[in-house]
Amino acid sequence: MRVIGIDPGLTRTxxxxxxxxxxxxxxxxxxxxxxxxxxxxxxxxMELRGAMADVLARHGPEEAAVERLFFxxxxxxxxxxxxxxxxxxxxxxxAGVAVETYTPTEVKQSVAGHGAxxxxxxxxxxxxxxxxxxxxxPADAADACALAICHLHRSGLxxxxxxxxx
Amino acid sequence: MRVIGIDPGLTRTxxxxxxxxxxxxxxxxxxxxxxxxxxxxxxxxMELRGAMADVLARHGPEEAAVERLFFxxxxxxxxxxxxxxxxxxxxxxxAGVAVETYTPTEVKQSVAGHGAxxxxxxxxxxxxxxxxxxxxxPADAADACALAICHLHRSGLxxxxxxxxx
Numbered sequence: 001m002r003v004i005g006i007d008p009g010l011t012r013t014x015x016x017x018x019x020x021x022x023x024x025x026x027x028x029x030x031x032x033x034x035x036x037x038x039x040x041x042x043x044x045x046m047e048l049r050g051a052m053a054d055v056l057a058r059h060g061p062e063e064a065a066v067e068r069l070f071f072x073x074x075x076x077x078x079x080x081x082x083x084x085x086x087x088x089x090x091x092x093x094x095a096g097v098a099v100e101t102y103t104p105t106e107v108k109q110s111v112a113g114h115g116a117x118x119x120x121x122x123x124x125x126x127x128x129x130x131x132x133x134x135x136x137x138p139a140d141a142a143d144a145c146a147l148a149i150c151h152l153h154r155s156g157l158x159x160x161x162x163x164x165x166x
Numbered sequence: 167m168r169v170i171g172i173d174p175g176l177t178r179t180x181x182x183x184x185x186x187x188x189x190x191x192x193x194x195x196x197x198x199x200x201x202x203x204x205x206x207x208x209x210x211x212m213e214l215r216g217a218m219a220d221v222l223a224r225h226g227p228e229e230a231a232v233e234r235l236f237f238x239x240x241x242x243x244x245x246x247x248x249x250x251x252x253x254x255x256x257x258x259x260x261a262g263v264a265v266e267t268y269t270p271t272e273v274k275q276s277v278a279g280h281g282a283x284x285x286x287x288x289x290x291x292x293x294x295x296x297x298x299x300x301x302x303x304p305a306d307a308a309d310a311c312a313l314a315i316c317h318l319h320r321s322g323l324x325x326x327x328x329x330x331x332x
Contacts, residue, residue: 040265041255042255045252045256045259078244081248082235082244082247082252083251083252086248086249086250086253087252087253089249090211093208094212099206
C-alpha cells in the first residue's frame with residue numbers, strides 16, 4: 001500500500017509518499033511545497049494546488065493522511081493553515097484519493113509510542129521506521145513522513161482486526 | 167464596476183454580484199452555495215469550487231470582497247470555514263479576480279454607519295442600498311450583499327481620494 005502524508009501550510013506544506021511492502025516501510029519521495037511569501041493568498045493557493053496535484057499524479061498514492069488542525073494558537077497562522085488545508089483536501093479529492101485526518105498526538109502515539117513524544121524523538125523513530133541514514137529534512141517533510149507511517153500502522157491494525165473477526 | 171461579495175462556509179457560502187453604475191447600486195444576482203452535509207470534506211470542497219467557478223464565469227465580476235475570518239469561536243466550525251475560504255480564494259484567483267478581505271466590523275461600519283450595527287440594521291441598509299422590496303434571503307446572501315456594498319463604497323472612496331490628490 002502506498003500512502004501520502006501531508007502537513008498543510010500556506011508557506012510550507014510537507015509531503016511524504018511511503019509504501020508498505022512485505023512488512024517494511026519505504027520512503028518513495030518526500031519534500032516541501034513552498035509558496036512565495038510576498039504573493040496574494042489566492043495565487044499562493046493556486047501554486048499549492050498545482051504542486052500537490054503534480055505530486056499526487058506522479059506517485060499515485062492510494063490513501064492520504066492529513067494533519068487534523070486545531071485553532072488554539074495564533075489566529076493569523078490558523079487562518080492561512082485552514083485555507084491551505086482546504087486546498088490540500090480539494091487536490092486529494094480531485095485525484096480520487098481517500099483522506100484520513102490525524103491529530104499531532106495520534107501521530108506521536110503511533111510513531112514514537114507515546115503522545116507526548118518530542119519532535120526529536122518522532123524524527124528519530126521516523127528515521128528508523130523508514131531505514132534512513134538521517135532524519136528527513138526539512139522538518140515539515142519529516143512530519144509528513146510521520147503522518148504516512150501513522151496511517152500505515154493504523155490501517156495495518158484495522159486490517160488485522162478485520163481478519164481476526166472473520 | 168461589478169463586484170462579487172462572498173461569505174465563505176463549508177455548509178453554506180453566500181455570494182452576491184452587485185454593480186455600480188451612475189452612482190446607483192444594483193444586485194445582479196445573489197444566492198447561497200450549499201454542500202451535502204453527509205459528504206467528505208474533500209468532495210464538499212470540490213462542489214464549492216465548481217459552483218463558485220460557475221458564478222464567477224457567469225457574471226464576470228471585476229473584483230471580489232471576501233469576509234476576513236477570525237478564529238475566536240468554535241474550533242470545529244473555524245476549521246471548515248478556513249478550508250472553504252481557501253477554496254473560495256483559489257476559485258477567485260483562477261478566475262483572475264482580485265480579492266479584498268473585510269472584517270465583519272468594517273462591513274457593518276461601511277453599510278450601516280457603525281461597526282456595532284445589528285444584523286437587522288445591516289439587512290435593512292442592504293435593502294435600501296440595493297433598492298430592493300425586501301431583505302435578500304437567505305441571511306448568508308444578505309451578508310454577501312453587504313460585503314459587495316462595503317467594497318464598492320471603499321473603492322469609490324479610494325478613487326475619490328486618488329482624484330483629489332492628482
